[in-house]
Amino acid sequence: MxxxxxxxxxxxxxxxxxxxxxxxxxxxxxxxxxxxxxxxxxxxxxxxxxxxxxxxxxxxxPLAAGMALAEALRARFDLFYCDVVPTDSAAADPTPAIAIAAAELLERLLLQEAPTVLAFSTGRTLRAMAGELPQVAAPQHKLASLIGAITRDGRAGGFEVVMRLAERTGAQCFPMPTPVVASSPAERELLQMQHSFQVILELAQTAQAAFLGIGEIAWNAPIHRDGFVTDQEITDLVDRGAVGELAGWAFDSHGRLIEGGTNALVAGIPLSKLKAERAIAVGGGPRKVTAIRAALRGRLVAGLITDEATARAVLAGG
Known part of the structure; x- marks a missing residue:
């Protein structure tokens, strides 16, 4: 920065x-x-x-409007943390501004002297956050990935986060050794029996904060476009009422996790294993409004970093 x-x-x-x-x-x-x-x-x-x-x-x-929106979101959804950055009318994508705000919070956490665990999903917004983080000497901390960054056939997705953060901080790094979605429930069970997965599971359960990229569920959504789920699977999720996903886990408009579908195949850490009161959704933009509102309604997260336009749309939807 x-x-x-x-x-x-x-x-x-x-x-x-x-x-x-x-x-x-x-x-x-x-x-x-x-x-x-x-x-x-x-x-x-x-x-x-x-x-x-x-x-x-x-x-x-100029941040007065954003602060008022943050307080409104905090009160409406009982959030422990909320940061609303200004929306740049000249920029089509709010990701850069959101990434800076997320990096600022992450830097404050990394500057703590006491050893702690921080957990992360993957995706474009969190990758941008990692790019905004300055060099911070934090070898006492542990960074754990909540989800893999490869497809079923082993192809890298390109938006892995914890290794990039470890390069900038010297923190201990624990990348997820599984694909985002397994080929079958039996394969998922086998993958999650690995010792490395169990280590990350234990770390995730003690994380002081979890930064979660949030995505929509729709045709050509990032999780579909990047090849983590197939055409048939994304269609099935939409038919089941899914509107968004956090760390690969699909949920409906009430913030309830979808039963079946790819949720039976996600090989990452279950959201139920995280402390929801320390989970922060990071993202914004028109396509993510419904997903963000649903995640807040369902208490899947209790923190949010977004932009003003998205915040207004989330509040307007009730």
Whole structure:
């Protein structure tokens, strides 16, 4: 991340702290929890907002709308973490801005001295997040992948995340040694009997945070376009009422996992093994609105990093 961009993000974080303190009436302890920083850091952020003249009679910063949307989402869906970045009207894809926000949160987690476990799915948004993360020396931490990054025939998907993050941090890396979807339930059972899978399963269950890319279920959706599921399988999922997927697991508009279909073949970590209250969906854009709303409704995740346009659409749908 360029220095000026990092400075902008620091100012953005100060603006969020100021909005929570002066407008939403949060205490410094509450701000620290919502922004995932220490109480001392929250104090410094509020001071930065004041010294940078962000505070007048109103918050004089373009992130005010996003912060209000984040608070609305937090209240509507009982989220432990929510970050809504501005939507760039000149950009068709909000992924770059979302990736920067996710990288900022990840950097704060990696800067913790106490050893911790962080878990990740795969995909374009999380890959972009990894690209935005600066070099951070974090050899004490463990990074675990929740899902494989290869097809049934062994072809690489190109959007693996934990190895890229390990290169930037020196953290211990645990990539998933399975395809996204197995050829049969028997093959999935055999793959999950591997010692390496069991190690990752144990790590995932203790993860402080899980970053999950979220995708739609539709013809030519990423999971279909990238060859992880077949034409017949994506059609079957749509027929079963699936609208979205997290780490390969398909769910319906109420956030309920689909019974059967490819969910009987997903070779990654079951969502039920994660701490839902520490799972963060990362993504945005018109095609993902229904999936994000459903995941929040079903409490499959309790955190969200998205953009303003997506946040408004999610809230408008109830």
């Amino acid at each position: 360029h220095r000026s961009r990092r400075q902008d993000r620091k100012l953005d974080l100060a603006a969020r702290a100021a909005w929570l303190y002066y407008v939403a009436g949060n205490t410094q302890d509450q701000i620290a929890e919502k922004l995932n920083v220490s109480r001392q850091a929250a104090q410094r952020l509020i001071s930065t907002a004041v010294s940078s003249k962000l505070i007048k009679f109103r918050l004089d910063h």
